[in-house]
Amino acid sequence: MTEQHDVVVVGAGLSGLRMARLLAESGLSVLLADRKTDLGRGVHTTGIFVRRTLASFRLPPECLGPAVRHVTLYSPARRPLKLESPRDEFRIGRMAPLYEYELRRARQAGAEWAPGCRFEGLEFLRTSTLVKLTDPEGAHRLLRTRFVVGADGTFSTAARHLELDRNRDWIVGVEEVFRGIDVQGPPRLHVMLDPQLAPGYIAWAAHDGHELHVGTGGHPSRFDPDRALRGVRELAGELLAGEGLIASRHALTRASSPERRAGAIPVGGILERLASTRGLLVGDAAGAPSPLTAGGLDPCLRLTATAAEVIVDHLTPGGAPTLAEYRGGNFRPRFVSRLAMRKLYDSLDDPRLIEAMCLALRVLPLRLAARHLFFGDGSFPDPSAELPLGIGVTTSRSRGAIMRT
Numbered sequence: 001m002t003e004q005h006d007v008v009v010v011g012a013g014l015s016g017l018r019m020a021r022l023l024a025e026s027g028l029s030v031l032l033a034d035r036k037t038d039l040g041r042g043v044h045t046t047g048i049f050v051r052r053t054l055a056s057f058r059l060p061p062e063c064l065g066p067a068v069r070h071v072t073l074y075s076p077a078r079r080p081l082k083l084e085s086p087r088d089e090f091r092i093g094r095m096a097p098l099y100e101y102e103l104r105r106a107r108q109a110g111a112e113w114a115p116g117c118r119f120e121g122l123e124f125l126r127t128s129t130l131v132k133l134t135d136p137e138g139a140h141r142l143l144r145t146r147f148v149v150g151a152d153g154t155f156s157t158a159a160r161h162l163e164l165d166r167n168r169d170w171i172v173g174v175e176e177v178f179r180g181i182d183v184q185g186p187p188r189l190h191v192m193l194d195p196q197l198a199p200g201y202i203a204w205a206a207h208d209g210h211e212l213h214v215g216t217g218g219h220p221s222r223f224d225p226d227r228a229l230r231g232v233r234e235l236a237g238e239l240l241a242g243e244g245l246i247a248s249r250h251a252l253t254r255a256s257s258p259e260r261r262a263g264a265i266p267v268g269g270i271l272e273r274l275a276s277t278r279g280l281l282v283g284d285a286a287g288a289p290s291p292l293t294a295g296g297l298d299p300c301l302r303l304t305a306t307a308a309e310v311i312v313d314h315l316t317p318g319g320a321p322t323l324a325e326y327r328g329g330n331f332r333p334r335f336v337s338r339l340a341m342r343k344l345y346d347s348l349d350d351p352r353l354i355e356a357m358c359l360a361l362r363v364l365p366l367r368l369a370a371r372h373l374f375f376g377d378g379s380f381p382d383p384s385a386e387l388p389l390g391i392g393v394t395t396s397r398s399r400g401a402i403m404r405t
């Protein structure tokens with residue numbers, strides 16, 4: 001017999017987990033499926049949460065590292081520019097326990113969990129949709145649903161089957177997580193600008209006293225991520241040892257089996273066609289990460305909170321007709337300057353130009369701009385300000401509650 005659910009959520013990253021929980025808490029019957037059996041494996045994010053996210057969403061403190069207030073920006077010639085904030089700006093999430101926590105909350109709210117189930121496709125019936133999954137034993141599983149959520153990441157299969165827009169521009173990020181290396185000084189994010197090691201993006205070393213994340217990102221056509229990562233590991237060793245933060249410049253190259261993380265991040269800005277009467281997209285599947293910083297965790301949570309309200313409205317008799325408003329055009333104006341800055345930075349492949357830009361950042365007005373980039377409140381636009389959603393029964397009742405849970 002075919003199983004029935006109000007909503008099937010495909011993908012249990014941060015977006016899908018949040019979505020499953022919010023919908024289940026709203027009283028809908030939800031099934032959450034992921035091809036992974038263990039969410040703690042194959043994590044593909046550094047997990048840096050910005051202040052604005054931590055202010056808007058309650059994340060369990062035990063799943064977050066100590067606060068980071070210091071940033072060092074290195075030019076291609078390795079000249080450091082040190083920035084310090086009086087506020088707690090970032091925290092590195094402990095992503096495996098955080099995913100487990102979110103899954104527990106979703107299941108407590110009543111969501112059904114289908115681990116190891118790969119989404120294969122959809123069949124549109126007159127008033128419902130059939131979702132095809134393959135379970136861990138390779139058996140087919142067929143679910144009848146009223147609505148499908150594509151939370152299955154940058155290369156979303158759900159987007160294709162829902163006939164919605166798909167990401168066309170992404171960068172590749174790759175990093176290693178070191179534990180047990182003694183790093184002196186306060187938690188700090190080291191950002192390295194280098195068009196060879198991180199073409200069109202940045203390389204980073206982030207430490208919070210417990211974990212040290214060393215990674216790089218760039219356009220897939222312009223670099224070999226593995227080779228670049230080896231270079232960044234060496235560079236980070238040199239820079240951290242040079243500052244007296246680690247005992248030896250070889251500490252990272254000699255460390256045994258750090259955890260490796262990698263993935264693609266969409267940077268083309270939010271997609272236009274995000275929803276139809278059959279389903280909608282959230283998180284990376286929706287192209288939500290910032291085109292400039294490639295930060296995607298804040299967009300995941302904000303867009304998912306809005307999308308959950310839209311779905312509840314859509315599936316509730318008499319609910320507000322907000323589904324048509326869930327489209328990229330309502331968010332894109334806030335992406336324009338970030339897309340322009342990304343294009344500008346992308347075009348700078350000459351280290352001398354980036355060096356000149358870094359020198360300019362030492363002059364006061366531009367130094368303030370750099371501070372704003374790292375410590376400002378800019379992140380994903382606040383959907384409640386961008387979308388005409390305040391008309392709905394559900395939206396006006398629940399927005400505040402949904403944002404803060």
Ligand SMILES: Cc1cc2nc3c(=O)[nH]c(=O)nc-3n(C[C@H](O)[C@H](O)[C@H](O)COP(=O)(O)OP(=O)(O)OC[C@H]3O[C@@H](n4cnc5c(N)ncnc54)[C@H](O)[C@@H]3O)c2cc1C
Nearest residue numbers: 011013014015035045046048119153173263283284296297
């Ligand atoms: C190396 C790296 C570092 C990053 N660091 C940061 C950072 O520090 N801060 C920040 O804000 N952002 C960061 N990002 C971006 C951020 O991690 C993402 O934007 C965010 O995690 C996306 O979450 P999501 O839930 O939308 O998608 P995902 O986390 O990609 O989740 C998608 C889920 O769908 C599942 N799935 C896919 N296809 C199928 C299928 N066919 N059937 C069933 N399941 C499927 C996958 O297994 C996965 O669990 C980083 C990204 C990378 C790659």
